[in-house]
Amino acid sequence: MIAGIRFLRAWLRTFAGRCISIGLVLAIMASACLGQLTYIQLLNGRDTALAATQGRTWKVAINAKRGRILDANGTVLAQSVERYNVIGVPQAASEFKPITCTQETKSRCHQIDGKPVGATGAAAVARLVSSVLGTDPLELGAKLNGTGQYLIIKKDVTPEVMRKLEALHLGGIIYGELTNERVYSGGTLLGPVLGGMTDAGVGASGLEATLNKTLDGTDGYEVYQRGLGGEEIPGTLTESKDAVNGSDVKLTIDxxxxxxxxxxxxxxxxxxxxxxxxxxxxxxxxxxxxxxxxxxxxxxxxxxxxxxxxxxxxxxxxxxxxxxxxxxxxxxxxxxxxxxxxxxxxxxxxxxxxxxxxxxxxxxxxxxxxxxxxxxxxxxxxxxxxxxxxxxxxxxxxxxxxxxxxxxxxxxxxxxxxxxxxxxxxxxxxxxxxxxxxxxxxxxxxxxxxxxxxxxxxxxxxxxDSITDAKGHVTETKTTxxxxxxxxxxxxxxxxxxxxxxxxxxxxxxxxxxxxxxxxxxxxxxxxxxxxxxxxxxxxxxxxxxxxxxxxxxxxxxxxxxxxxxxxxxxxxxxxxxxxxxxxxxxxxxxxxxxxxx
Missing domain, CATH: 3.40.710.10 (DD-peptidase/beta-lactamase superfamily)
Known part of the structure; x- marks a missing residue:
């Protein structure tokens, strides 16, 4: 009986010690967490918030439109039209899971020709995008299967095609960068006289080259925050500069x-x-x-x-x-x-x-x-x-x-x-x-x-014949x-x-x-x-x-x-x-x- 009592007392002392030890450890950990939380929120809160804001902040270029080349009657011989470069985010694509179409999700679900996508990740994104662009889904899926943040999928697609891509509900994974494409209306008329452009949008030959400074505009930009879907968060525009379009050149050619x-x-x-x-x-x-x-x-x-x-x-x-x-x-x-x-x-x-x-x-x-x-x-x-x-x-x-x-x-x-x-x-x-x-x-x-x-x-x-700047001011060519x-x-x-x-x-x-x-x-x-x-x-x-x-x-x-x-x-x-x-x-x-x- 006495031996049992002694054993119980020893066990209680050991158990209490263990509890006290565990309590002390938990208390120390709680103090550390509280200290770290205090540091983050009170002492480093501004830096943390700034980092989060910077992570959402984008500086987006606004492309200036290159000036037109016109004939003597105002017929457009060369002009820049609105186009988009289709951009993919491989890291986001790899994590993508299609949303099954139901009555509740029909405004944001994913399907191809009324049927389920049948895949997840980059393969699913590739199938959806290829249904619009006509690209090879296997090849595109291989390119999207990675951890990168920027992949040019296709250049110079029309606004109509870009709207179809936006209807796929792939915000944050697929988006368009606004650009311009130079188009010529006359076919072989004045071909080498008009010349052409480099991929970088610079006049390479003909009048496109000799008049490059006149035709070329100055790009602008906007600085704002983006949401998870890549959309602009209203009220976050902090800085902007308007693009200045290039001047139009009117030729004497009829x-x-x-x-x-x-x-x-x-x-x-x-x-x-x-x-x-x-x-x-x-x-x-x-x-x-x-x-x-x-x-x-x-x-x-x-x-x-x-x-x-x-x-x-x-x-x-x-x-x-x-x-x-x-x-x-x-x-x-x-x-x-x-x-x-x-x-x-x-x-x-x-x-x-x-x-x-x-x-x-x-x-x-x-x-x-x-x-x-x-x-x-x-x-x-x-x-x-x-x-x-x-x-x-x-x-x-x-x-x-x-x-x-x-x-x-x-x-x-x-x-x-x-x-x-x-x-x-x-x-x-x-x-x-x-x-x-x-x-x-x-x-x-x-x-x-x-x-x-x-x-x-x-x-x-x-x-x-004349040059018309972005503000409509006309300068006629004088021959002396x-x-x-x-x-x-x-x-x-x-x-x-x-x-x-x-x-x-x-x-x-x-x-x-x-x-x-x-x-x-x-x-x-x-x-x-x-x-x-x-x-x-x-x-x-x-x-x-x-x-x-x-x-x-x-x-x-x-x-x-x-x-x-x-x-x-x-x-x-x-x-x-x-x-x-x-x-x-x-x-x-x-x-x-x-x-x-x-």
């Missing part, structure tokens, strides 16, 4: 004319089996280029358009007999000859030990200076230019813009080739009189011929580079002589309208490096009695060879369209033409 010119060139290329064809249409009243085309088929915005330049800008060639216009103008302006001076012209001549001939056999013809131009006589040009020094021959070509940049600042433009007269050999010093021995492009050639139609003043051409080259009387005489040239080609007609023109045919190097290719061209002023347009057509290796037989009919087709579209009054009958024979 897209309806450009379209017609493009098709006329393609038809001409096919008819004459040419390698390529180029055309430029210039409005003499304003110096504005209203069409600039070739037969290349590169769509704006594509890699092809970005890897090539407009042939009308970059292709250089010997203009052939069109160059006689510039030489003869120099003779008249310097007083070395009169337009009515009489020459007895054979079909061949030897000058500086070199033999030259006309393009056709003929006896000794009695031509005036105007007749030499009408019959495009190389021999006559050499005979009439004996007093014209090599330095003068060079200087007058430069005055007409040969070997000079046009000032249009178009990518890929070549200044052409016009070497210093000190480097000319005995043959070149005479071939430059009739458009060989130097090279130009279609724009420069058009501008040079426009000098005659513009009463002796070489106009400053333009391709930019016009230069007088010859007197008005000289220009009038040359215009008259060029009209006789056009009349010589009776099959090149624009009914109701007089035309002043010059044709050219020049041998150029072919693929083998030899003079086995032909450039055929025609540059004309219409109407001749009241100049309104200059149209230049250039063809490479056409069947028919001569510019009057190939490029001429294409010019007539374009000229007739221009007269009708712009309702140009019909010409008055020609009177008192300068004699071409004596």
């Amino acid at each position: 897209s309806s004319v450009d379209w017609y010119v493009k098709n006329a060139l393609l038809e001409g290329k096919k008819t004459y089996n040419a390698a390529w064809a180029i055309a430029v249409v210039l409005d003499l009243r304003t110096g504005r280029i209203i069409a600039l085309e070739d037969t290349d088929q590169y769509k704006a915005g594509t890699q092809d358009a970005m890897l090539h330049t407009s042939r009308a800008v970059s292709e250089v060639f010997e203009p052939g007999s069109i160059g006689k216009v510039f030489t003869m103008s120099a003779q008249l302006q310097l007083g070395l000859n009169k337009i009515t001076d009489r020459f007895s012209v054979p079909d061949h001549i030897t000058a500086s030990g070199q033999n030259f001939s006309d393009s056709f056999d003929h006896g000794t013809e009695r031509w005036t200076l105007a007749g030499i131009l009408q019959n495009s006589s190389n021999v006559g040009m050499i005979m009439s230019s004996q007093k014209l020094t090599n330095q003068q021959r060079y200087e007058w070509l430069t005055k007409f813009g040969i070997g000079q940049m046009t000032g249009l600042n178009l990518p890929g433009e070549s200044a052409g080739i016009l070497t210093n007269p000190a480097s000319w050999d005995l043959r070149t010093q005479n071939t430059v009189l009739f458009g060989q021995g130097y090279a130009t492009n279609a724009l420069q050639l058009t501008n040079a011929v426009a000098t005659i139609g513009n009463k002796g003043v070489k106009p400053q051409m333009s391709i930019i 580079g016009s230069q007088r080259v010859v007197d008005e009387k000289v220009a009038s005489q040359m215009l008259d002589a060029m009209e006789s040239v056009a009349e010589h080609y009776s099959f090149v007609k624009v009914p109701g309208y007089r035309v002043a023109a010059k044709t050219g045919t020049a041998q150029v190097a072919g693929p083998d490096g030899q003079l086995t290719s032909i450039i055929s061209d025609w540059s004309g002023i219409i109407p001749a009695d009241n100049p309104r347009f200059v149209v230049t057509v250039v063809m490479k290796d056409p069947q028919g060879t001569y510019g009057g037989l190939t490029a001429g009919p294409v010019f007539a087709k374009i000229g007739e369209f221009l007269m009708q579209k712009y309702e140009v009054p019909a010409s008055q009958p020609r009177r008192n033409a300068i004699p071409v024979e004596w």
Whole structure:
């Protein structure tokens, strides 16, 4: 009995000790927790709250819209449209569990074509998203199966597609980043002229590149807190900066004319089996280029358009007999000859030990200076230019813009080739009189011929009409580079002589309208490096009695060879369209033409 009592007392002492020990441990732990809670809430509460806020705070970019490129009539040629990059959050996707559709959950449940998703995690998200985007669900599921926070699933989806994705109820897992996509409405019209953009949204070629600073805007941003579903928490916007859109650029190009010119060139290329064809249409009243085309088929915005330049800008060639216009103008302006001076012209001549001939056999013809131009006589040009020094021959070509940049600042433009007269050999010093021995492009050639139609003043051409900034302020392009080259009387005489040239080609007609023109045919190097290719061209002023347009057509290796037989009919087709579209009054009958024979 006594032993039992002793045992009970010992056990109670041990049990009490254990209880006291456990109580002390629990008390210490409670004190530690209370201390930590006190530290977090009282001493470190501000930092903790700040960290939580920062975790919910997002700085979201607001993309500025790039400016549009418009034609002369306001038709949109290039514009940026609203698009979205679809973004996935792999970590959230891996934890996703679809909500079964019931009467209570139908506004937030998940299904595909009315059926259960049939999976969980990244696989379920992939199946849902692929049902809208048409992507491979297995491939997408593999990409979403991870711990990342940012995965670009697809770029540049339309707002309509983005709304369908939002209807999947995948907030916090799938969301869209607003962006822009550059679209071009004209297909192959002006393809390399407009150029294209890099993936980063920077102009890579064409006008997109040269006007990049003008077209490009300044992005803005918003700083706010997001909920668990990725949505903005109302009232949490703390900072913002508005995006400033880029400026719109209006061109001088009339897209309806450009379209017609493009098709006329393609038809001409096919008819004459040419390698390529180029055309430029210039409005003499304003110096504005209203069409600039070739037969290349590169769509704006594509890699092809970005890897090539407009042939009308970059292709250089010997203009052939069109160059006689510039030489003869120099003779008249310097007083070395009169337009009515009489020459007895054979079909061949030897000058500086070199033999030259006309393009056709003929006896000794009695031509005036105007007749030499009408019959495009190389021999006559050499005979009439004996007093014209090599330095003068060079200087007058430069005055007409040969070997000079046009000032249009178009990518890929070549200044052409016009070497210093000190480097000319005995043959070149005479071939430059009739458009060989130097090279130009279609724009420069058009501008040079426009000098005659513009009463002796070489106009400053333009391709930019105006710029309108994001606030609607319009800045019109001012052209100040016009230069007088010859007197008005000289220009009038040359215009008259060029009209006789056009009349010589009776099959090149624009009914109701007089035309002043010059044709050219020049041998150029072919693929083998030899003079086995032909450039055929025609540059004309219409109407001749009241100049309104200059149209230049250039063809490479056409069947028919001569510019009057190939490029001429294409010019007539374009000229007739221009007269009708712009309702140009019909010409008055020609009177008192300068004699071409004596």
